[in-house]
Amino acid sequence: MTMSETKSKIENHPMMKKDWYYSIEIQPGIFTPGREHRNVILTRELLKGIQVKGRNCLDIGAMEGMISILLWRRGAAKVTSYDRIDFSEWISFIQERLGVPFNYIKGISLNKIKEFTSPFGLYPYDVVIFSGVLYHMFDPLSGLSAVRGLTRNGGIMLMETSAVLTEKDECLMYFNNAGRFFPGTNYWQISFSCLDYLLRLLHFELLDVSYYKSFNVDGIQQGRIAIVCRAVDGPVVSTGDEWMPKTISESFLPDFEEFIDWEELRINKSGDVPYESEKQAGVFHDGTSSLNVFESVKSIPETKFTDPDAQVRLKLDAMF
Template sequence: MRAQSFVSKRIGWRRSIENRGSCALGSPDRVHRFRPLTRSDMSTTTAIAHTFDQASRAALRKKADAIRWFHAIDFGDFQTRGRFPAHLPPNSTLYPVFELLSRVEIGGLRCLDIGTYSGLVAHGLAKLGAASVAATDIQDRPEFRLTSELLGIEIDYRPDVLIDGLEGAFEAESFDLIICAGVLYHMLDHMLDPVRAFSECRKLLRPGGLLILETAFHAGLEGPTMFLNSEDDQYIEPTTYWLPSRGAVEGMARLCCFDVLQTIELAHTRPQYARLAVACRACGPDEIGDRRPNLVRIHERGVKGLGYKPASLTSAGAGEAISYTGERGHTVMRAEAYTPSFPLHAHTLRDPVGLTS
């Protein structure tokens, strides 16, 4: 399908933030539950700001100012700086993820955020009414814990969990929605390969569940191609090992038994600095769209490295698949023409706190 231009618009989330969950309740489950706010509650931002007395809030802000933040987060009375310089839109690499998430009814879903960093996505999902939210990272990050404290939200936070440790940390088929942003192109350390970003998520998703995966990619590559960045310095970052093409991202998803629903490209003047997000559904091999004959043979034979037999995977029953309302195909967006309304995203930075890079 020919790529379409992405027009500027504000996402219309199906429920206002004021009616979403914000307070964590104790739960015996592996991931924590959230109470939806009632009509008598104040707005989320106002309620958060009044959780602490003035002195306590000032102390937390001072603590936030001494941390280097990966995400630009709006806490109501102040924002964190995030990792981008002032001339770039805050959190812009997540814009395709925000748009794909706007096509999913988050309320009541069991969610997992892989590579959470400061926790913008994880805490935003909680505010959108997720039944439960878990988050993982390769190390324990103080900014994530401070985000939870400032917002009064308790996430099932699992630091020191790599992709290959997900299966040991969570039960199989225990999530409805998984977000994996900014991970795939780093996968070489600890002998991890990019395909495992899809295969490990496939194990954790229930039949009909959704994966939204975002990655750096090379918009100038044709076909299902994986560029080894160490050989040509296309992307100047020492931990970016891979720059896949869109065909390679879609192909890895299908190999791991996902049906690709939609891809969104965040355009860049240099094609090797573009970003790509894909929304795909966990399904049985027979439900995969555009499955090539050789992929059929691969699935029938089995792939030992996946850790499961594709032929044994089942699809969701009638009416059980998580709804996705986006249109199939590929779309191109530009950061300067897009206005996200994902909860906690800082649109503009007014005297932000946090260390500079």
């Protein structure tokens, strides 16, 4: 914020008349005209446990940069904010007033981030935030692979997405045909179990989970889920699964290598990024230290929407 901006001037600024996704405080008591998107509660809740200070961070699907701002405020050494849509005007408006000089990339595809950021020494990343994006992708496995390809071993990936809570432990996805779940550019509604399996397949160990239920369509319970994962050196295989280990054989590797250079991601100069959960330990997959999401959510209470001011809007002094 510049010193010459009065409350009246900033409230009548042309950018304050535009459509905003997030509600961000830019002057005491003055927020951008965003909407109350409950899903950001889950991302912010789990972000608390990630020690981002001094780390190289990437925010995928940043919109106007709420999470990028939080990463910067908490002392991240480098923050790269990315979105396929060009929010340059919104980002500039925010950065000028809040003094958060994170890097901003827009308009390129997700699988071009490595190529775009490597010359600047940004790739691979210690912490990757992937919030509110997966259901907009034609191919969820390719999308998750692209994200894994940006997260160094020992690093943390926090993802949040719309998903399906099934009654049985089933790996499945529902297609949003005719917009039966959502009217917008949503394609697949993935089950909690399927998301769990794909993440472990892509060498992620699941550390923590938060969720809430939303609405029901034709008996299919919709919800939102956020998961904190650590990138590890191989697939996280539960006892009795004989198929997943085959994915590191030569016949599988070429498909993964479209998105992932495993050797580059093994560079781990600064150790594992610490994560501390506020919850009691959940249920783990047999033979692993990775959370079983389907079983864990049975004992973990849903995240509640109780205080929009603190949970959804980003205040000037907010750190989480």
